[in-house]
Amino acid sequence: MAEDATAEFARTLADEVDAARDDPAVDCPSTEALFTRIVIDELEEIGHFEAAFDLPQEGRVGRSPFQISGYAIDEDAGHLTLFATHYLGDLPPRRVPAAELLKTAERAGTYVSACIGGLADRIDPSYTEAGDLARTVEALGERIDRFRIVVLTDGISGGVLPASIDSHGKAVELELYDMVRLHRVLGEGQTRADIDVDLVALAGHRIACLPVASGAGHYEAFLAAFPGETLSRIYDRYGTHLLELNVRAFLGLSGRKSVNAELRRTLVEQPEMFLAFNNGVVATADEVRLEREGGAVFLTGLRGLQIVNGGQTTASLHRARRKESVGLGSVEVPVKIIRVTEGDLEEMVSSISRAANRQNTVQQADFSANDPFHREVETLANNAWLESGRGRWFYERARGSWLAAEQKASYRTTEQRAFREQTPKARRFGKLDLARYLSAWDGYPWRVAFGGQKNFQAFMQRRKETTAPAPDAAWFRRLIALTILYRSTEKLVRAMKFPAYGANITAYLVAAIGERTGGRIDFDLVWRQQKLSPELECLITDWAPQIETALRASVGSRNPTEWFKKEDCWTDVRTRLPALADPLPLELAGTPAPNGKAVITDSGAAGLNVADYARIEECMRIPSSVWVATAEIGQRSGVLHFKLAGICMTLANYAAGGWSRRPSVKQAKHGLESVAKVRAAGLFDEDQREAG
Incomplete structure (x- = not known):
């Protein structure tokens, strides 16, 4: 079998x-x-x-x-x-x-x-x-x-x-x-039921435990001390499948004060104290196998094991042993195992997470089985049909879910054919893809250069730090438009046969388009057409060699692979970006309607030209402090109408948020005019003159 x-x-x-x-x-x-x-x-x-x-x-x-x-x-x-x-x-x-x-x-x-x-x-x-x-x-x-x-x-x-x-x-x-x-x-469709841990084989012996009966009778609990080596080996074998019910991803080891760095320090300097210093692991299991000898109870195996609290501890142990060759022979980890006998397991997990998670600050939005953000993207993908009504995109939230869905449809030939026509592999994308496309567009091509997993972790951390709004249907259409833009750019760059670093050229090129356009293109047009216009493809083809030249120039005598991972690389390349030229592609200029008038795009403007984008770009170079000063000084002195001051405060908020929201053409026009008026009136001090 x-x-x-x-x-x-x-x-x-x-x-x-x-x-x-x-x-x-x-x-x-x-x-x-x-x-x-x-x-x-x-x-x-x-x-x-x-x-x-x-x-x-x-x-x-x-x-x-x-x-x-x-x-x-x-x-x-x-x-x-x-x-x-x-x-x-x-x-x-x-x-x-x-x-x-x-x-x-x-x-x-x-x-x-x-x-x-x-x-x-x-x-x-x-x-x-x-x-x-x-x-x-x-x-x-x-x-x-x-x-x-x-x-x-x-x-x-x-x-x-x-x-x-x-x-x-x-x-x-x-x-x-x-x-x-x-x-x-990598087995497709693997679930927690497939996780069957033979503790005797992994530890070399049974693990003593203390059974604790639940007064309410809804669960059984077992307290034990697992050898660190054993816990690391369990993670080595099953990886992130152990964390499907966990509220957080592994956050990494960076930062002198990070909890994971403290874990590592204990492992290296005082391994025998790990049991005393660490809060340990809380896990659930569908089946707990025991052996009794005299008055003692021993764990021999666990089926359906899930680590619901202590994922940081487990991943840190694994990283220390496998990637840093830290010995775990003296490490013991406190483990509490819960087997739910009545009620909903996922509801129990959420309650455990709220009560037990004290090692890192966790937002309320984190408390759900699997990340809510990715569940929502999956739901949007399932319900967002193309304009033709005959197809959709497939978000592979869990690796292998596309294949599992195809196999489910394969029981009937007609259903299998319909599934393949509606959701072909070409319209499949996963979590790492999503993070790569959005990171590049939002001005983090240097993060993309770190590779899929590290970029994904940084992307999720940014979402939590900026309290990004929940995705909706319009957001999903924008995501698919960016997916088409990124994949089309990738294809065109590959066809040009650059000697090396095609992936970096792609990421920096997509970031360059986002930078030059202020992030404002007609995403709805790309969604409707499900492809780029020939004019935008020509722009990408023209820009690709210029981006490669900019990357080469920025490298100097440095190691290219490492340099492309630096924010300073993007800072330098931004000064060397190609310029837009009229006439602009339809995605940038607005779409002509049958009556000859330009359709208002989601950018809030119609018939855009290079000058419009230049104003947006100039606007985004002005720091938040200058926008605030412009609004306050301009309104107090009577130089600015209160509506213009309000626009400046809006732009100040955009700037403070790292321009995750981009100014419209009208906002940029009125904002720049306001700065010019206040400057002409001699109301700025020298620092503000230089910053502006």
Whole structure:
């Protein structure tokens, strides 16, 4: 049965690779490279890797061949992960001798020696990602603190790989993702019922616990101390599937005062005190397996395990063990396990979260099963039909939900055909896609450069910090318009065959359009047409080389990959953006109606031209303090009518909010005129003159 499920998953993955290979917008040198790209992206989405990229490279060092298929690198920490793909292309997946997979890993190990031996000098010196990586690895050299090789294969391992090998004098950790493991961690439709934890196998022994009966009889509770190593291994196996009922995502380790940084400090400096210092974990389970011996009670297994409070603790333990090689041998974690016997589990989880969550500030909006924002986007996608009424977009809130929906429809041929026509794969997008499109448009292309998972975390944090309003139907149409804009830009950039960094060019180009237009384009027009106008595509094609030139100029002698992740990069590129030119594309100028009049777009203006956008851009360069001063001084002196002062205060609020709301053409026009009037009257002091 398990073999059948693995074979079915392998066929699904192969279909995904075939669909990508047939897509003319996908620029990939081989089927093996496509397999690597898809697997790395999906492993990153569930949190197994951060900032991982596919990059096939091969060659020789003397008589020794080297070959890699991708990488993830943290220069500050001295951590290097290389991906090595052993691709067969067989269905059903066949067994691969462990010795062959080991040779694949050894060829990746030789790559580091090649870099240290001057591989970068033998690579085309032009602006290429391959040369950038080789120079980075060479610069790290002996400073590589942690070196890991991850073997990816579409086969099934015929044996167990060693935990580490010695490669050219360096200790290298080995990790294998064969089709069995890929099915386990990426398996479509996996639910909490599929999480079955054998504690004896993971811990090496039973775990003593104290059963506590509920006076009301609605639940059973068990108190225990889990070895930190065991909890980390559970997370290693099931990942974010353990947190489906949790209220928050892992918030990271940045910041000297962050709770997670404190957790790490305890793990490193006082591991034996972790039990005393940490609040521990609250979990629910559908089934709790026990053994009794004398008067003692032991936990042996848990089915349907969900961590509803303490996700930060669990993820931090896993990160410390796997990514920072922190030993957890002396760490014990307090764990409370609850099995609900009556009532609604999700309602119980919400109550537990409200009562128990004290480690970080949590807003009331966070207390629901799965993030409410993503549930709402999913609902909007299900109800937002295209203008033709014959299709819609599919938001894959949970990875694999599109395939699960297709399989559900496959029981009847007519339903399957209708599903594929209404929601084809081309109109499918997920959480990481959403975060990438909105982040680039809102002026965070440097965040996009961090990769899907890190950008997603930053995006969600921004939403919480800015208390963004709940999405509605108009917001969803705008989102789809941005999706079309981003994907069209991606396709056009790929077709231009830039030597490297096409993904960065795309993100910065979309940000440039958002910057030059003040974020105001006719989103409704793009939604209605479900494509860009030829004129806007021409603008993108004209701007792409100019954005590449701007990126090159901003890099200087820096490492491009790291520089593109800096806010300073965007600050510099913003000074080098291409200029708009008349006539503008329909999406920017307003749409002509049959009667010859321009339709009022959602930007609140019709028949826009370059001068209008220039005023919006100039308006957005003025800080909030100047708008406030203009309103107060102008109205007090009688230079400004109270309505103009009100417009200036509105613009002050927009500026204070980072221009998440953009000025209309009328607001920009009246605002700039107001600043000019107050300045002409000599009412600004010198500081305000310079700021304005």
